[in-house]
Amino acid sequence: MTRQLARLGRAGIQSIERLGRGHLLLLNLLAGLADLALRPTLLIKQLYAVGVLSVAIVTVSGLFVGMVLSLQGYYILSRFGAEETLGVMVAASLVRELGPVVSALLFAGRAGSALTAEIGLMKATEQLAGLEMMAVNPVKRILTPRFFAGFLSMPLLAAMFSAIGVLGGYFVGVGLLGVDGGAYWSQMQANIDLHEDIFNGVIKSFVFGWVCTWIALFQGYDCLPTSEGVSRATTRTVVHSAFAVLGLDFVLTALMFGN
Amino acid sequence: MAKGRSVEKPLVRIRGLRFLRAGRAIFDGVDLDILRGGVTAIMGPSGTGKTTLLKLIAGQLRPNAGSIEFAGEDIHRLRSKELYRLRMRMGMLFQSGALLTDLSVFDNVAYPIREHTRLPESLIRRLVLLKLEAVGLRGARDLMPSELSGGMARRVALARAIALDPSMVMYDEPFTGQDPISMGILIQLVRRLNDASRLTSIVVSHDVKETAQIADYIYVISQGRVMEHGVPERLLDSDSAWVRQFMHGLPDGPVPFHYPAQSLEQDLFSGP
Numbered sequence: 001m002t003r004q005l006a007r008l009g010r011a012g013i014q015s016i017e018r019l020g021r022g023h024l025l026l027l028n029l030l031a032g033l034a035d036l037a038l039r040p041t042l043l044i045k046q047l048y049a050v051g052v053l054s055v056a057i058v059t060v061s062g063l064f065v066g067m068v069l070s071l072q073g074y075y076i077l078s079r080f081g082a083e084e085t086l087g088v089m090v091a092a093s094l095v096r097e098l099g100p101v102v103s104a105l106l107f108a109g110r111a112g113s114a115l116t117a118e119i120g121l122m123k124a125t126e127q128l129a130g131l132e133m134m135a136v137n138p139v140k141r142i143l144t145p146r147f148f149a150g151f152l153s154m155p156l157l158a159a160m161f162s163a164i165g166v167l168g169g170y171f172v173g174v175g176l177l178g179v180d181g182g183a184y185w186s187q188m189q190a191n192i193d194l195h196e197d198i199f200n201g202v203i204k205s206f207v208f209g210w211v212c213t214w215i216a217l218f219q220g221y222d223c224l225p226t227s228e229g230v231s232r233a234t235t236r237t238v239v240h241s242a243f244a245v246l247g248l249d250f251v252l253t254a255l256m257f258g259n
Numbered sequence: 260m261a262k263g264r265s266v267e268k269p270l271v272r273i274r275g276l277r278f279l280r281a282g283r284a285i286f287d288g289v290d291l292d293i294l295r296g297g298v299t300a301i302m303g304p305s306g307t308g309k310t311t312l313l314k315l316i317a318g319q320l321r322p323n324a325g326s327i328e329f330a331g332e333d334i335h336r337l338r339s340k341e342l343y344r345l346r347m348r349m350g351m352l353f354q355s356g357a358l359l360t361d362l363s364v365f366d367n368v369a370y371p372i373r374e375h376t377r378l379p380e381s382l383i384r385r386l387v388l389l390k391l392e393a394v395g396l397r398g399a400r401d402l403m404p405s406e407l408s409g410g411m412a413r414r415v416a417l418a419r420a421i422a423l424d425p426s427m428v429m430y431d432e433p434f435t436g437q438d439p440i441s442m443g444i445l446i447q448l449v450r451r452l453n454d455a456s457r458l459t460s461i462v463v464s465h466d467v468k469e470t471a472q473i474a475d476y477i478y479v480i481s482q483g484r485v486m487e488h489g490v491p492e493r494l495l496d497s498d499s500a501w502v503r504q505f506m507h508g509l510p511d512g513p514v515p516f517h518y519p520a521q522s523l524e525q526d527l528f529s530g531p
Contacts, residue, residue, distance in 0.1 A: 130357030133317060134371040134419070135346040137339075141374075 022218045025139070029217070032137070032144030042145040050111045050146060050213075051153030055160065057110050058103050062094075062161035065102060066168030069093055073169075074177050083177075087184035088191040090169035091162075095192065095201040096257075099162035101249050104208035107154060108241030112216035115146055116237040119220025120230035128221075143217050150216070154209025155202050162201070200256045207248060212241045268331075270295045270427060270459045271316055275325035278308070278315060285311055287483040289325070293427075298453050298460040300474035300491075302467065303481045304505065309463040310354070312480070313429045316461070317351060318342045330426070347375060350420030350428040354435060356412035358404040364391070364415050365400040371422045390418040394448060410441025417448060427459040428452070434466045442469060449473055467506055471495065479505060 036043055073089045119142070122128050128138040166188070173179040192198065216237045223233035271293035278286040285308040293299045301309050314320045316327055318334045327334045329345060337345060358367050368387045372378065378386070391397040394414040404412060413433060420428055430449060434442050450473040453460045464470040471477065471491040478488040479502055487494060487502045495506050504512035520526065 125360070126353045126355050126357035127359055129314075129319060130351075130353055130359075130416075132319060133346060133349065133351040133353075134374065134423075135343045136371070136374050137343065 018222065021222055022214070025143075025218050025221060026214055028139045029144050029147045029214070032140035033148070035140045036144050036148060039145075042141070043148055046145045046149035047153060050115070050149040051156065054107055054110050054153065054157055057106050058157045058161050059164045061102065061106055062099075062164035063168040065098055065161075066090060066094065066165030067172045069098070069165065070169035070172040070177075074173055074179065083173075083179050084183035085187050085191075086169070086173045086179050087166075087186075087188035090173070091166050091188045091192050092197060094162040094165040094169075095197050097201075097249070097253070099158045099165065100201050100204035100208055101245060103158040103161040104154065104205070104212055104245045105242055107150075107157060107209070108212045108216070108238055108245070111150065111153075112212050112237045112241050113234045115150070115213065115216040116220040116223070116234045117230060119143065119146075119217060120223040120225075120233050123221065123223065124225040124227070124230060126225075139221075143221065147213050147217055150213025151206065151209045154212070155205035158201065158205040158208075196257075200252075203256075204249065204252050207252060208245050211244045211248060215240050215244060268295075269293055270330060271461070272328040273316075273325065276315065276322050276327065277324035278311065278320070278322045280311075284483045286315075286322075286325075286480075289480070289483070289485055291478055291485060291488075293459060293461055294476065295459050296453075296457060297475035298450065298462060298473050300462045300464060300470045300477045302463075302465060302470060302477055302479050302505070303486075305465060307481050308483070309465075309480065310431050313351065313431055313461065313463055316429065317346065317349060347423055348426045350423070350425040352413060352417050352420050352428065352430045352433055354432045356404070356409075356416040358407075358412055358416055358419070360404050362404075363400070364396065364402050364404070364407070367404070367415060368419045368422055371419065375423060386422070387418075390422055391415075393421070393452065394418045395444070408441070410437050410444065413437075413441075413445060414448065417452070421452065421456065421458075424456070425458070427461070430460065430462045430464075432464055433462065434464060434469050446473055467508060471506075481505075 069090050070086060073086050073093075074083060077083050077086055077089065119128075122138075122142065128142070131138040131141060170181070170184055174181045174184050219233040219237045219240070220230075223229045269292035271291075273289060273291040276286045276289040276291075277284065289312075291301075301312060303309055311320065315322055316329070316334070318337070321335055330348070332341075332345060334342065334345065358364075359370065362370065365387055368390050369383050372383050372386060376383075388397055388400070391400055394417050396411060396414055396418065399407070399411065399415070404415070407415065417428075433445050433449065437445060446469050449460060449462060452458060462470055462474065471494075474491055476488065477491055477494050479486045479494065481501070487497055487499055489497075494502060497503050497506065501513040503509070
């Protein structure tokens with residue numbers, strides 16, 4: 001009994017220590033922003049690696065999610081004779097929830113895991129220690145550009161996800177199921193609010209980009225420098241990011257849309 | 260090169276070093292001096308914390324007690340910015356080479372120069388080619404780290420370590436896992452670079468024969484303390500049975516061949 005309590009206490013202390021190390025890393029990441037401003041090419045390179053290379057998975061997924069939304073929405077809305085509102089239903093679902101959330105989950109799986117593996121392997125092969133010995137701060141030079149690349153890419157990826165999803169919904173709803181094309185667009189135009197729907201979705205994306213990239217970088221930077229350590233850290237990145245995105249989505253939704 | 264200890268102030272001065280890892284003392288009261296201009300070897304069995312000692316000297320780890328001075332400055336009292344400035348005067352050759360895998364050999368060697376100077380690219384090119392020439396790899400400048408053998412990677416890493424003309428270079432197990440030719444090249448390079456560039460070198464190794472060839476002074480550490488120190492000839496002929504066993508690689512002695520266990524008779528005849 002005492003041993004189990006001690007184990008529980010040890011696990012608790014370790015979790016708090018990790019949380020502390022994570023926040024210290026975040027402070028150091030932010031402190032590197034001034035350096036990054038002097039070397040924008042580092043950011044551009046990472047925007048490509050983190051953002052552009054995630055475009056394919058995000059757009060393809062967005063297309064299918066939009067198509068499925070349209071299909072499911074049509075069957076329900078047609079029961080009430082409200083097929084014309086299909087456009088607004090698809091667009092609202094995408095820009096408010098599915099765009100930011102699903103693209104963040106895909107981002108964690110595609111870019112987050114890659115970031116953790118990259119940083120973890122750099123640690124395991126002593127590249128980070130090598131940079132320190134060259135009097136180069138690895139957090140500022142390696143991690144900060146990746147952090148801001150993730151933070152800036154996420155809203156753009158979510159916007160692409162939603163835009164392609166709306167088109168996917170159009171192909172299925174208007175092209176296959178016979179909903180009026182004019183109604184699809186005009187209902188969307190009339191009922192989607194720039195501030196309420198789109199801005200709130202963008203804010204969610206920024207938050208998710210911040211959190212997912214932070215988790216990915218911390219897991220890589222804090223991992224055990226062994227192949228098993230890197231593998232576990234990569235798994236933790238995806239799991240923790242998924243929990244963080246879904247949990248934060250609930251909190252943000254309650255704050256944004258609650259009365 | 261003088262083989263004795265001079266009265267000159269040491270470049271690195273360690274006093275009362277104590278370092279714990281997971282509650283276990285890796286170092287407990289270590290005193291050590293690294294003299295300027297010489298090759299000092301730090302030797303000891305695997306797992307005694309030789310690499311840890313280099314990381315403590317470089318300020319990558321913090322000791323629990325004691326002081327480490329580099330050129331008169333207490334490394335662990337420096338602010339982060341000052342520590343980075345001090346590291347520009349140190350080079351370190353990691354066991355793995357630690358080359359940046361997405362950069363070519365040329366760019367790896369140029370990396371610290373580009374980071375810390377505003378020299379024109381034409382001058383950087385000349386400097387890099389000279390550093391690569393010093394390690395015999397000028398012709399390999401366009402190769403990627405994945406195309407290099409282990410020995411070549413260490414030589415490139417050495418060229419990078421001396422890119423900013425440091426006053427001290429630390430070598431972490433430079434000879435481990437090398438074929439005889441690569442090992443011969445590295446042994447010769449350590450000594451030649453030290454003398455030609457007026458460096459101070461610290462070689463951490465457990466390759467006794469190779470290290471004793473080039474070292475001016477040797478510290479043997481084990482169980483968290485300095486077991487003995489002196490010029491190589493003296494250590495090879497040490498009064499301590501443990502040091503003699505280590506230096507000559509004897510299979511049995513104070514460090515027994517057998518892992519501690521009950522007697523063989525008891526083990527064989529007491530079981531079911």
